[in-house]
Structures are given as C-alpha cells and as structure tokens.
Amino acid sequence: MKKKMKVLGIETSCDETSVAIIEVNGKSVRVLFHETASQIPVHQIYGGVVPEVAARLHVAETVTLLDRALGFNIEYRMSNVECRSVKTKSPSAKFEIRLPAGKAGNSKFGFDAIAVTQGPGLATALRVGIEAGRTLAMVTGKPIIGVNHLEGHLASAWLIPENRRHWKFPMLALLVSGGHSELVLMKDFCDYRVLGRTRDDAAGEAFDKTAKLMGLGYPGGPIISKLAKQGRADAFDVPRPMLHDPSLDFSFSGLKTAVRRIWEGLSKKQRADKQVAADLCASIQAAIVEVLMTKTLAAAKKYQPASIIMVGGVSANQQLQAALRSGVRRELKGVRLLSPPKGFYTDNAAMIAAAGAWRFIQGEKHDWKKLDAKPELDL
Ligand code: KG4
Ligand code: ZN
Numbered sequence: 001m002k003k004k005m006k007v008l009g010i011e012t013s014c015d016e017t018s019v020a021i022i023e024v025n026g027k028s029v030r031v032l033f034h035e036t037a038s039q040i041p042v043h044q045i046y047g048g049v050v051p052e053v054a055a056r057l058h059v060a061e062t063v064t065l066l067d068r069a070l071g072f073n074i075e076y077r078m079s080n081v082e083c084r085s086v087k088t089k090s091p092s093a094k095f096e097i098r099l100p101a102g103k104a105g106n107s108k109f110g111f112d113a114i115a116v117t118q119g120p121g122l123a124t125a126l127r128v129g130i131e132a133g134r135t136l137a138m139v140t141g142k143p144i145i146g147v148n149h150l151e152g153h154l155a156s157a158w159l160i161p162e163n164r165r166h167w168k169f170p171m172l173a174l175l176v177s178g179g180h181s182e183l184v185l186m187k188d189f190c191d192y193r194v195l196g197r198t199r200d201d202a203a204g205e206a207f208d209k210t211a212k213l214m215g216l217g218y219p220g221g222p223i224i225s226k227l228a229k230q231g232r233a234d235a236f237d238v239p240r241p242m243l244h245d246p247s248l249d250f251s252f253s254g255l256k257t258a259v260r261r262i263w264e265g266l267s268k269k270q271r272a273d274k275q276v277a278a279d280l281c282a283s284i285q286a287a288i289v290e291v292l293m294t295k296t297l298a299a300a301k302k303y304q305p306a307s308i309i310m311v312g313g314v315s316a317n318q319q320l321q322a323a324l325r326s327g328v329r330r331e332l333k334g335v336r337l338l339s340p341p342k343g344f345y346t347d348n349a350a351m352i353a354a355a356g357a358w359r360f361i362q363g364e365k366h367d368w369k370k371l372d373a374k375p376e377l378d379l
Contacts, residue, residue, distance in 0.1 A: 004024070006113075008069065013129075014049060016038050020348065021069055021111055024361075029161075036349070039058075058125050066132060113145070113356065114144040116356075117147055120375055120377045149352070150175060151358075153312045154309065163339075172296070172305035173308070179202050180197070180198070186309075189362070196248025198250040205256075208220035208221065214277060231280070232279050233285070243294055248302075286319070296310075307335060307336040311339070
C-alpha cells in the first residue's frame, strides 16, 4: 500500500451513520468529505437506542451518504420512506435528516481503500456498513479493512495537524464513550495496552442512565452537562466509585444506583423543580469528571506518557476538558493534552478512515469475502 492514499470510511456501529473520505500523505491528513446522519431524534422517542430501528435507518442513510461522497448523484432520498415505517409515539418525532446543501463530491471511486467499522457495536447496525463496504470492495477491487471502533476514537485526535506535530509515543488515552471507559497506553500506532477499563457501566452510560431515570431524555451526556451549568455541584452527595482504588479500573453502576435512590427520595414537588434537577445534574457530572480526571492523572504519573489524548463522546464534556486540562498543567509538567476536532468526539467516519489508514500503512487488509461484524471487539 502506497503511503499517499484516499481512504473511504464508513461508520454504522450505533446511532450515527457516517461516511468520510480522507487523504493521507505522509504527515498530512485532509478530510475531503465528511457527513454524518444522526439518528438521535428517532431514538429519543424510545429513551435509548433501539438496535432494529438503528439498523433500518443505517440501510437508508448509508446509501444516501455514499452516493453523496462518491458523486453518483442519484436523485433519491430513501430516508423518509424508510422512517415512515418506524412507529413513532409522537407526531412531532418525524425523522428528518438535515444534510448540507450543495454538491458534496463528484469523485466516482475517488478512493484507494475502504475502512469500515467492524466492532464493537450493535451487530445488525455494524453489518449494514460492512455489507456496503464489502460490496464496494467487490466492485472496485480496492482493499478493505475492518476497523476497531475504539481504535477509530483514538485516531480521531490525529485528525488535527497541531496534534500530529506533538504525536509522540508512548501516549496515554482516556477513551470515554457510551459503551466504553478505558485508559489505554498507546506504545505505537496499532500497539496498545489497556491499563484500566470499566467493570460495569461506562461513563457515557452513567450519563445516559441517570438522565433517563430523571426523565430528561437521550442522550444524557449533553443534557446533563447543559443543565449542570445552572446547578451546584455540591448540592447532592453523589459517590465517586473506585476513586481511591489502586487499580486504574472504573465502575459507574453504583453511581447510577445512588442517583436513583436520591431521585426516588425526593418529593414530587422537588422533582418538578428545575433548580433541584440542575443541582443533581451538576453533582452527577462533578462525580464522573472527578473519577475520570483522578484516574487519568494517576495513570500518567505511573506510565509517564509523552502526551495524553482524551477521546470518545464523553470527552466532549466541557467540565471534563477543563478539569483535565488544569490537572495536567498542574501535575504533569511538559505533558500535552490533545483532543479531537470539535464535532469529532462522538461517532464519525473520519476517525474510522484515519484508523484504517494506520492499518493500511502497516500493510494490513482484510479479505472482503470473509469480513464480518465483531460486536464484542475490544482493543
Ligand atoms: O463516542 P460516542 O458517540 O458513541 C459510542 O461509541 O458510544 O459516545 C456517546 C456517548 C453518550 O453516552 C453520550 O451521552 C456521551 O457520549 N456524550 C457526552 C457529551 N456528549 C456526548 N457525555 C458528557 N458530556 C457531553 N457533552
Ligand atoms: Zn464511539
């Protein structure tokens, strides 16, 4: 595989359909095309991701986005047709995909290789992207690679030129998403050691589940962090699980249980009080942030990385970013904290293409005939 290449990325592991084309040329990386169709408005109706619904929406959106990325310019919109078959409880919940206007791309087969998320994720959702990738590999003869979604999150921080200039191994990664909370030592590209992981719920799940039990909606992270701005972080005594445990593992299910107990202990009037909800949100956020920050600093002191990256949906949390930034500045002299471009914290195909490029550069590829989803894949 030559070092200069255009990689087509396809991501369908959960509730975002995303397609990207990136061009990698030595140290230069350009995102030539990137569009994500979020299914969040649909899953909000159900209070969480419904796998079958996700897979059906991916079918429609993957075709639409590939069409735009590759410039087939086929005039059709499957999304609304498909979405009508989704039984919605509320008429206001009609699913509308908002795609930017204009010509998105006209480079028919303008890519050298295909990177598609292989796992972890929802099996039926993953298979939609994989089948699309396999079909393209078959008809174009281009190489394909199944990408570990978690490696994709690690690669998201590599999309920023400034970060690539400071990309020195060993690196420590705090990878916090809806399904994963991990501290990873990156010894080199594609060479990782997981130092700690969650023993039960992930940090994103803690946000999502506590928001759900408070009746705030989905996804919980952005909702809680928005409400937390008006709240007092010391208003409720939310536990910091495993904060003083010598391991680098996390555990967030106890936090969720504690919040349930607090919420159920409130009167109906208190629960309807916006200030009480904001206070509880601020307390939840402070607890999660403190655990993530403390463990990351402890891992950094132990493993002495050259830099730290924070990636995954939860790392979009401004409170977490501020806490980690000041913690690193205060306690880890000379260590840089790197994060993905804005909008690339949550699932996207540019990061999948980037991780695919890492693998292609190392000479790896998969046989499209055998590529299948690996829903339980880990780093
Ligand atoms: O990385 P991601 O898009 O998907 C997975 O791979 O899981 O992460 C989604 C998670 C959700 O749990 C969501 O609540 C959380 O990221 N999230 C946030 C924020 N934005 C998204 N959590 C805290 N604060 C945010 N601002
Ligand atoms: Zn993700």
